Amino acid sequence: MKKLKLKKKNLGDFINELTRDYALYAPQEKEGTISFSLVEKPEEITLDYHNSDTSPKEIFFPQKEVILTYQDGNSQPVFYEGKPFALLGVRPCDAKSFQLLHQVFSTKKFEDPYWLTRFKNALIIGLACNDTLPTCFCNWLDGSPHGKEGMDILLTDLGETYLAEAVTEKGESLLKQQKDWEEASEADLKQASKLEETALKSLPPKIESAKLKEKLDGMWDDPLWEEIAQRCLNCGACAYLCPTCHCFDIQDEGNEKNGKRIRLWDCCMYPLFTKEGSGHNPRKNPADRVKQRFMHKFNYIIQNFDKYGCIGCGRCITYCPVNIDVREVLKQILET
Amino acid sequence: MVESTKTYIPIPVKVSRINEESPDRTLRTYDLEFVNKEDRFDYMPGQFCQLSIFGKGESPLGIASSPTETDFLRFTVNRVGVVTTAIHYLEEGDELGVRGPLGNYYPVEKFKGQNVVIVSGGFAFTTLRSLVVYMLDPAHRGDYKDITVIYGARTPDLLIYKDELEKWETRKDINVHLTIDKGIQGWKKHVGFVPSVTKEIAPASKDAWVVVCGPPIMIKYTLPVLTELGFPSERIYTSLERRMKCGIGKCGRCNIGAKYICLDGPVFSLAELEDISEPY
Ligand SMILES: Cc1cc2nc3c(=O)[nH]c(=O)nc-3n(C[C@H](O)[C@H](O)[C@H](O)COP(=O)(O)OP(=O)(O)OC[C@H]3O[C@@H](n4cnc5c(N)ncnc54)[C@H](O)[C@@H]3O)c2cc1C
Ligand code: SF4
Ligand code: SF4
Ligand code: FES
Numbered sequence: 001m002k003k004l005k006l007k008k009k010n011l012g013d014f015i016n017e018l019t020r021d022y023a024l025y026a027p028q029e030k031e032g033t034i035s036f037s038l039v040e041k042p043e044e045i046t047l048d049y050h051n052s053d054t055s056p057k058e059i060f061f062p063q064k065e066v067i068l069t070y071q072d073g074n075s076q077p078v079f080y081e082g083k084p085f086a087l088l089g090v091r092p093c094d095a096k097s098f099q100l101l102h103q104v105f106s107t108k109k110f111e112d113p114y115w116l117t118r119f120k121n122a123l124i125i126g127l128a129c130n131d132t133l134p135t136c137f138c139n140w141l142d143g144s145p146h147g148k149e150g151m152d153i154l155l156t157d158l159g160e161t162y163l164a165e166a167v168t169e170k171g172e173s174l175l176k177q178q179k180d181w182e183e184a185s186e187a188d189l190k191q192a193s194k195l196e197e198t199a200l201k202s203l204p205p206k207i208e209s210a211k212l213k214e215k216l217d218g219m220w221d222d223p224l225w226e227e228i229a230q231r232c233l234n235c236g237a238c239a240y241l242c243p244t245c246h247c248f249d250i251q252d253e254g255n256e257k258n259g260k261r262i263r264l265w266d267c268c269m270y271p272l273f274t275k276e277g278s279g280h281n282p283r284k285n286p287a288d289r290v291k292q293r294f295m296h297k298f299n300y301i302i303q304n305f306d307k308y309g310c311i312g313c314g315r316c317i318t319y320c321p322v323n324i325d326v327r328e329v330l331k332q333i334l335e336t
Numbered sequence: 337m338v339e340s341t342k343t344y345i346p347i348p349v350k351v352s353r354i355n356e357e358s359p360d361r362t363l364r365t366y367d368l369e370f371v372n373k374e375d376r377f378d379y380m381p382g383q384f385c386q387l388s389i390f391g392k393g394e395s396p397l398g399i400a401s402s403p404t405e406t407d408f409l410r411f412t413v414n415r416v417g418v419v420t421t422a423i424h425y426l427e428e429g430d431e432l433g434v435r436g437p438l439g440n441y442y443p444v445e446k447f448k449g450q451n452v453v454i455v456s457g458g459f460a461f462t463t464l465r466s467l468v469v470y471m472l473d474p475a476h477r478g479d480y481k482d483i484t485v486i487y488g489a490r491t492p493d494l495l496i497y498k499d500e501l502e503k504w505e506t507r508k509d510i511n512v513h514l515t516i517d518k519g520i521q522g523w524k525k526h527v528g529f530v531p532s533v534t535k536e537i538a539p540a541s542k543d544a545w546v547v548v549c550g551p552p553i554m555i556k557y558t559l560p561v562l563t564e565l566g567f568p569s570e571r572i573y574t575s576l577e578r579r580m581k582c583g584i585g586k587c588g589r590c591n592i593g594a595k596y597i598c599l600d601g602p603v604f605s606l607a608e609l610e611d612i613s614e615p616y
Binding site for chain 2: 282
C-alpha cells in the first residue's frame with residue numbers, strides 16, 4: 001500500500017479536490033464546539049484538534065432523519081441522494097465505531113437501507129492521535145492512537161507534512177492520483193512509529209479488558225448498579241455523545257393524510273424507553289437502566305458482534321454532569 | 337436478506353371484516369386484505385407484524401390468522417394507547433399499513449409426531465389461534481398426535497374467538513378446556529385460574545411439547561406446574577413482548593440480555609430464557 005507525504009501547505013488543494021467529488025465533512029469549530037460539518041472552503045476546517053465534541057456517526061446516522069413520506073395511504077422511502085461522503089480527520093477510535101455500527105445496521109437478517117445509503121460509498125480519511133486526552137482509553141479496547149481500522153487512509157502529523165498511508169484499495173487509488181506528493185522515507189515512517197509509541201505511553205495502563213464479558217455474566221444482581229444509579233441523573237448525555245450508541249425511536253410528523261415518518265436517536269437511560277402499552281416497564285428502576293448501558297457495551301455487543309461496544313473515546317467521561325467515569329466502572333467490574 | 341429499500345415501508349392493506357371480541361369494546365379482531373395481491377407474504381404461527389397508521393405510528397401485533405388461511409391476515413387488538421386506539425376507529429374498507437412478517441415462530445417442525453399442549457389466558461391467545469388452526473388444517477393434522485388447549489379468562493366475555501372455540505369443543509381431534517376465574521350462573525366448564533386448572537387436567541408430558549402465553553402473572557404460576565408435570569424446559573415455549581419500534585433488531589429497544597425479542601424471538605423456549613439473567 002502506498003505511503004506518501006502531503007505537505008501541509010498543499011492541504012487546501014487536497015481539500016478542494018475532495019469537495020469536487022464528495023460531500024466532505026471535517027472538524028470545524030462553531031461556538032466553542034467541534035463537530036464534523038460540511039466543508040465549503042479549506043479555511044473552515046481544523047485538524048489541530050483532539051477530538052470532536054459530538055461523534056461523527058451523525059453523518060451516517062443523523063440525530064433526526066426522515067425515513068418515509070406518506071400521502072393518502074401511500075408511502076415512499078426517503079434516501080440520501082447527494083454526493084458520497086468523505087470524512088477527513090476522523091480519530092482512530094471513531095473510525096472503529098463506524099465498523100461496529102455497520103455490523104449492527106447491515107447484518108443479522110435485515111439491512112438498514114438508510115445507514116447503508118450513507119455509509120456504503122463513504123471515504124474515511126483518519127488522523128492519528130499524537131497527543132491524547134486524559135479521558136482517552138482506546139488502548140483498553142483493542143484500539144490504538146494510530147489505529148487504522150475503519151479507515152481508507154490514515155494521516156499522521158509529522159510537523160511540516162502529513163504521512164498519508166493507504167489502508168484500503170479505495171484509499172490506495174486516491175493516493176495514486178496524487179502525482180505531486182512525495183513518497184514517504186524510512187525516516188518518516190520511523191518518526192510516525194515514535195509518535196505512536198509516545199501516544200501509547202500517555203494512555204492509562206491497560207486493564208484485563210478480555211475478562212469483562214465473563215465477569216459481567218455473573219453480575220446481574222451486583223450492588224454496583226444501584227451504586228452507580230444513586231449518582232446517575234438518567235440525563236442521557238452519555239448516550240447521545242457516544243459513537244457506538246445506535247438506539248432510535250420512530251415517530252410520525254403530520255396528520256393521517258400527509259406527513260413523514262422520522263427516526264430519532266433515543267436512549268436506554270430514559271424510563272419511557274421500555275414502558276409498554278399496558279403500563280408495565282421491564283426496566284423501571286434507574287439501576288436497571290444503568291445496568292443495561294454497561295451490559296450492552298461490555299457483554300451483549302461482544303456476544304452478538306464479537307467486538308467491544310465501547311471504543312474508549314472518553315466523551316461520556318468528559319460530559320457526564322455527575323462525573324461517572326466508565327473507566328472506574330470497568331475497574332470495579334474487574335474487582336468484583 | 338429482505339429487499340433493503342422496503343425495510344421500513346408498510347404494505348397497504350384494507351379492513352375486510354371487524355369482530356367485536358368483548359362487550360367492553362376494548363378488544364376487536366380485524367381481518368385485513370392486501371390492497372395489491374402481489375404484496376401477499378408467507379408467514380408462520382407465532383410471527384408478528386407492525387401495523388401502521390400514518391400520523392400515529394406503528395404497533396407490533398401477533399398474527400392471529402394461520403398461514404393456511406390465505407385470503408386474510410387477522411389481528412386482535414387491545415385498545416391501550418395512541419396507535420391501538422386509532423386502529424379501533426377503523427371501519428370496514430379503511431386502509432392501513434402492515435410491515436412483516438417479523439420475528440421467529442413456534443417450532444412446528446419439532447412438534448411433529450408429538451402431543452401439543454397449549455396453555456393460555458386472556459387475549460394472548462392470538463398467535464396460539466394461528467398455531468391451532470395451522471395444526472388442525474387437513475394438510476397438517478396428521479403430523480401431530482393429541483392437541484390439548486387450556487384457555488382461561490376472567491369472565492366468559494373475555495375469552496376471544498368464542499364461536500371458534502365452540503366449534504373446536506365439538507371436534508374429536510382436539511381437546512379444549514375453557515376456564516373462568518370465578519364461577520357464574522350457567523357456566524358449566526372449568527372454574528379457576530389457568531395454573532390450577534392445568535394442574536387438574538394434568539396433560540401428560542411424555543412425547544409432548546407445551547406452548548404457554550398469557551399475562552406475566554399467569555406464566556409465572558403456570559411454569560412450575562408444567563415442570564411438576566414433567567415437561568423439561570426445552571419443551572416449554574412461550575412468546576414475549578417488549579415495547580418495539582423497528583422490529584428488525586436495529587433500534588435497540590427490545591432486548592432481554594443479548595437477545596432481541598423482535599429478531600431472536602418473540603418465541604423462546606424456557607431453556608433459552610433460563611440462560612438469560614434479565615427477567616422476561
Ligand atoms: C411481539 C408482540 C406482539 C403483540 N401482540 C399483540 C396482540 O396480538 N394484540 C394486542 O392487543 N397487543 C399486542 N402487543 C402489544 C401492543 O404492541 C401494544 O399494546 C401497543 O403497541 C401499544 O401501542 P399504542 O400506540 O396503542 O400505545 P402507546 O400510545 O404507546 O401508549 C402506551 C404507553 O406507552 C407510553 N408512551 C406513549 N408514547 C410514548 C413515546 N413516544 N415514548 C415513550 N413512551 C410512550 C405511555 O406511557 C402509554 O401509557 C404485542 C406486542 C409485541 C411486542
Ligand atoms: S461509552 Fe463513553 S468512552 Fe465508550 S465509546 Fe461511548 S462515549 Fe466513548
Ligand atoms: S451522562 Fe452521566 S448522569 Fe447522564 S445518564 Fe450518562 S451516566 Fe447518567
Ligand atoms: S424492536 Fe428495534 S431492536 Fe427490536
